[in-house]
Amino acid sequence: MSFTPAIIGEGYSGWQLLRKQLPAQKQAYVATATLQREAAYFRQKISGAVTAGDLVSDRTLLKVALTAFGLEADLNARAFVRKVLSDGVAGTSALANRLADKRYRAFASGFGLDGTGLPGTLDKEFVDKVIADFYTRSFEAAVGETNSTYRLALNANRELTETARNSALTEDAKWFTIMGNKPLRTVFEKAFGFTASFGALDIDQQLQALKARATAIFGDSSVSQFSSPDRLEKLTRDYIIKSTSTGSSGSGAENALTLLRQATPGR
Incomplete structure (x- = not known):
């Protein structure tokens, strides 16, 4: 069963109504089968992704990871994403450090797949946060389909x-x-x-x-x-x-x- 966020009205008055309904609407959206299935898959499989190549080779893992950082538009740009991850953030020449959009730096830093330390994929608290952010941004994207x-x-x-x-x-x-x-x-x-x-x-x-x-x-x-x-x-x-x-x-x-x-x- 799917759930589409209800947008009643428009303009600032519509925004105020959405804000009042936000907790209930988000809860209903997060409970949908597709989101729950993707989140469960991520939680089960992400510890096996210890290199940039591991993450970008699994489309579902990559979708959840990118969505959590607001970068879902790059889902098909695997070579680019792999470069961002493998470079890390330690050097000034790292790709994430040279991009104007600092969400890439947060993404590369959080996952830590440049081989210089323990990957974030092995950190339960980080994984929990990624899933929570995946839920939030997925809901926002669903709202964006209407407004x-x-x-x-x-x-x-x-x-x-x-x-x-x-x-x-x-x-x-x-x-x-x-x-x-x-x-x-x-x-x-x-x-x-x-x-x-x-x-x-x-x-x-x-x-x-x-x-x-x-x-x-x-x-x-x-x-x-x-x-x-x-x-x-x-x-x-x-x-x-x-x-x-x-x-x-x-x-x-x-x-x-x-x-x-x-x-x-x-x-």
Whole structure:
């Protein structure tokens, strides 16, 4: 028996209804036979995957692993995934360290299949977390089949909270983490009123523009502020409303540069 998440309404009001129903809907979705079968297979077989080759050669293991890190689109890119895993994260030349999207680094680091240490596949706590994340992201993907905006909002609520609370990162490092995570970046660009041309700016200009816009909206340039449920919900609301409204005014690059000028002393 399959279960499709019920999306009632649209826009911000639809989001509020989904949030209220989220625990029950997720529980029903996770209980479906397909998800339970894939999770059980992963738990039973993953300890046998001690090299990158072992993992990428088993499609079900790879599907669960990639989905848990939000990288399921790479399921058929086995050579690429194998390179990410076999390189690990120890060297500056490792592929995961050179990719802008730091989800690959988390993936390679977590599985630890570069041969330099004990693989994460032998760690029960890591395996449990992978399965839990597989359930969560699979549910979000199912929501996205009906409403892609809500999928990104769910993802942002989860991932942004983790980033905001990460005391090991500086505020700039947290912003760079967001900039290197396409789903999170999309939420901020839309909520802050930037268009695709924003990406044409120099990376440091993008950083300053994001911080300036955060200050203009929230009175605070930090990412850490989004550990507050109220701040996170305002960001989510702005993202959903702007995603469902028709049209947008101005150039994202022009808007960002205007913010930079306003944030620059003496300008």
